[in-house]
Amino acid sequence: MQKNIQPTEHRTTLAHPSGQKVVPLHGERTADQDESSLAQRLRHGDRTAAETLVERYHERIYVFMRSVGHDRQTSEDLVQETFMQVWRHIGQLREDRALTSWLFRIAANVSRLYWRRHRHAEPVCIDEVAPAQDEADGAQQAGERELFAGLHQAVGRLPWKLRQAVVLHYMDQLTIAEAAQVAQVREGTLKSRLNRALESLRKEIARQ
Amino acid sequence: METDKERIEQLLRAFPTRGLEPVRPGLLQQIKDRIPRKLTAHRMDGINIIVDFRISRITAAAVIVLALIVAGGLFGGREALSRRMVRDGKVVLRYALSGEKASRSDILGELMNLRDTLAAQGREVVYYGDRANLNDPHAVLMHWKLDEDRYGVILGDLSARTVSGKSLIRLQAYMLKEQRKGSPQASDEEIASLPRHWWKGATGEMNHFCLDRHNGWTNFLFMDWSVRHVGLKEIWTLKWHKNFDTAGPYTRAGGMQPSDWPAWLSKYKEY
Numbered sequence A: 001m002q003k004n005i006q007p008t009e010h011r012t013t014l015a016h017p018s019g020q021k022v023v024p025l026h027g028e029r030t031a032d033q034d035e036s037s038l039a040q041r042l043r044h045g046d047r048t049a050a051e052t053l054v055e056r057y058h059e060r061i062y063v064f065m066r067s068v069g070h071d072r073q074t075s076e077d078l079v080q081e082t083f084m085q086v087w088r089h090i091g092q093l094r095e096d097r098a099l100t101s102w103l104f105r106i107a108a109n110v111s112r113l114y115w116r117r118h119r120h121a122e123p124v125c126i127d128e129v130a131p132a133q134d135e136a137d138g139a140q141q142a143g144e145r146e147l148f149a150g151l152h153q154a155v156g157r158l159p160w161k162l163r164q165a166v167v168l169h170y171m172d173q174l175t176i177a178e179a180a181q182v183a184q185v186r187e188g189t190l191k192s193r194l195n196r197a198l199e200s201l202r203k204e205i206a207r208q
Numbered sequence B: 001m002e003t004d005k006e007r008i009e010q011l012l013r014a015f016p017t018r019g020l021e022p023v024r025p026g027l028l029q030q031i032k033d034r035i036p037r038k039l040t041a042h043r044m045d046g047i048n049i050i051v052d053f054r055i056s057r058i059t060a061a062a063v064i065v066l067a068l069i070v071a072g073g074l075f076g077g078r079e080a081l082s083r084r085m086v087r088d089g090k091v092v093l094r095y096a097l098s099g100e101k102a103s104r105s106d107i108l109g110e111l112m113n114l115r116d117t118l119a120a121q122g123r124e125v126v127y128y129g130d131r132a133n134l135n136d137p138h139a140v141l142m143h144w145k146l147d148e149d150r151y152g153v154i155l156g157d158l159s160a161r162t163v164s165g166k167s168l169i170r171l172q173a174y175m176l177k178e179q180r181k182g183s184p185q186a187s188d189e190e191i192a193s194l195p196r197h198w199w200k201g202a203t204g205e206m207n208h209f210c211l212d213r214h215n216g217w218t219n220f221l222f223m224d225w226s227v228r229h230v231g232l233k234e235i236w237t238l239k240w241h242k243n244f245d246t247a248g249p250y251t252r253a254g255g256m257q258p259s260d261w262p263a264w265l266s267k268y269k270e271y
Helices: A032-043 A047-067 A072-088 A099-117 A139-157 A160-171 A176-183 A187-207 B002-019 B026-033 B046-052 B057-074 B080-101 B104-120 B165-178 B201-208
Strands: B125-127 B140-147 B150-155 B160-163 B217-221 B227-231
Touching: A032 A047, A032 A099, A047 A072, A047 A099, A047 A160, A047 B002, A047 B026, A072 A099, A072 B026, A099 A160, A099 A176, A139 A160, A139 A187, A139 B002, A160 A176, A160 A187, A160 B002, A176 A187, A187 B002, B104 B125, B104 B140, B140 B165, B150 B165, B160 B165
Parallel strands: none
Antiparallel strands: B125 B140, B140 B150, B150 B160, B217 B227
């Protein structure tokens, strides 16, 4: 019987290989207390807390938008739209709700709304996936670029539920619990979606 | 196979840093510039409640209409405006809740109530609902005169419009185009035995024309392109075609008595 891979819970701090970024792509993971106090300040209308929120999350939301298949320009627009929705619905941020999952749920809704309004559009963006430039550009890098491009295409072809699970957990590095909260499903359901998505990606990549 | 999956997991984790371009540096400032000066929790007004609870649009519409009905009821339901509000609201509510499943008779029943209300107010109401195709959004179900060259119209999609006389004629011409044509006989099956607006096929052709839409009158277009009001009982005295007997059994000349007509026709002028 096939053994299912249990999606891992590990988190890493990622730094862009270009080295241009002082802030790592995903930012430092904050402690729960930090997040809770930030949420509390936001609820009280603290503008500096809003700026902190943007600094901390805008790149992660951008990664989410790009990974689910939007092109660069659309992703930028949708990141801005996500934060506009956050400011507009800041009153709905309840104390018992985790800030990260609340924010990503808004991002997911913004993305889905975009797809719904642009049904005719291709689910996978037409942009070439542009990996970071390395000093040495060799055959290995070209192969890697191709590999990531293929992966991006394959992720974009997944059904929305599976794509959302993969992007949230692997690419945006939310924990299973957080990703499940965003997708509004139980943790077991999310794990099952991840396994189905991985299996589907494996077949898709093997075919390429 | 498991190794493949693990490899894919690694690639997926590495994708944001190695497979995506960095975020445009100006984006952060752009978002910051759009932070409102005052960050306040929104008010829990009606619209926000609907948004917060993710009520579907149709349910939201139903809730709003229900509120209108209740409000109309609170004002006593006796005043003309609130009474109309209640009636109109019921039509829309039924349609909103039942959608495609709303039965034709339900919708027409409510429209006839509305017609009676408008007629009681002394308005010139014309009701086509029983003959109109409810699936045709351009079909005129009912219209009434508002003032000189302005008419209120209810169309097949249950939308209410205010149109000019010319537009109304265009709508009616469209309906006529869709209407069935007929060739009645003077000896068609006895109308006195038929219920109102009853379809009797080829032997009851006159029932397509003897319709109580204008308080005992109907509008006829003649071959000389003239148009005039014709009494409902008068239509049996017209020369429909060369073989039509204008003194047939449904005319005074043919011996028809007022008591022979069905109740809804008996009150109208004899011919």
